Amino acid sequence: MTETQRVAIVTGGSRGIGRETVSRLAADGLALVVVYAGRSADADSAVEEVTSKGGRAIAAQADIADEQAVSAVFDRAEQEFGGVDVVVNAAGVMNEPTPLVDLSLAEFDRIHRTNVRGAFVVSQQAARRLRKGGALINFSSSVTRLRAPGYTAYGASKGAVETMTLVLARELRGRDITVNAVAPGPTATALFLENNTQEAIDRLSSAPPLERLGQPRDIAEVVAFLAGPARWVNGQVLYANGGIA
Template identity: 70%
Template sequence: MSSNTSRVALVTGASGGIGRAVAERLAADGIAVGVHYAGNKTRADETVAAITSAGGRAVAVGGDVADEHAMSAAFDAVEREFGGLDVVVNTAGIMLLSPIATLDLDDLDRMHRTNIRGTFVVSQQAARRVRGGGAIINFSTSVTRLQFPAYGAYVASKGAVEAMTLVLAREMRGKDITVNAVAPGPTATPLFLEGKDEDTIANLSKAAPLERLGTPQDIAETVAFLAGPARWVNGQVLYTNGGIA
């Protein structure tokens, strides 16, 4: 495995929240980072600026994760800028909550497109391009174990992510590439906090034995572990949730 100073990562959904924390954490390890965004180039540029001002290397790349042509171009751009690709982290996803009985099926289709097809498209490109000694890291959710009401469609999409991730790990036999999924629990991101009252947030904060919400940086530490030293962790779902499940 090459040293981190010559390693390159692409992080999808890296313009904010967990994705930005992951991009900054990998850059702190000396990894050059492609900062992917779907619609918010300004926030992606802010992430790039934060990384470069801290002495790291980064470039912003855009595109719909579910569009194979856009993602092929994004992978091309990162390889062109930094000379190859060693780590792909797929944090991009959307969460639309509703009881199954009343879910708008258009919301189901939107989550399917981004969370399932998007993960599949990015994983497909990663499987073709990541160099030996590299890592592919997808994102699930601890709600697959917690079974919170109103999360049915979202959890269905993430269950699919776990299944394809574990199959891809076996398909990469002989290539020295690990494939894993990270499954965060309640994490203090704008996406998570939006629409929740203080009591709900307080109750969720107490749910884990560590009695707090996770932070994006907590999740990023697990990704950095899988992206770097964790060469014997492969074909796994890592529940990163403080012991909530």
């Protein structure tokens, strides 16, 4: 590792958009900490993909809503690589579309524990530890614009993430750290495909003017832009959805 090598922590880095982001940032020369909740084999595979190409990466397990676990991830990143320059909080959960009147409070709490509390915990550690010139990228969703029935809890959680992101960008005045959120539209990840009917998948595939679902690599390109060259983009929500909203 050279002194100038940048270091990124990617939560949810074992699958989907997070996994693609790990590959994309490694291609830009960053060292990676792949954070996973429970799929150690997937995380190890992501690390192997990076290291097999000459990059540097480690896996770290954490429940992102657990302050001590997330703090330990940052500790390990600092011990292994010397510091943290980029934090991508791609971890998240969603529910099968369910009307508000039928959604259980247990399911509401499950979604908000990961998506809101988790985003807060990760953002707090990032704000404390990112080096000058760093970037924090949270994940919202185009559901906040589409307002699709059945996504009350999920949409509310992502609305909270957007507000948190925009406020934090202003709280970090003078630190030379950018804070932004990416809001994907329907994207062909396991999270999306497993929580929607085939009818909904077909309908959403044809809805954007580009007439397809997003792919994880589409979103990873936006993340790489915010993590690297986009130093004048700050306190923004970038909607990456093919024009669906």
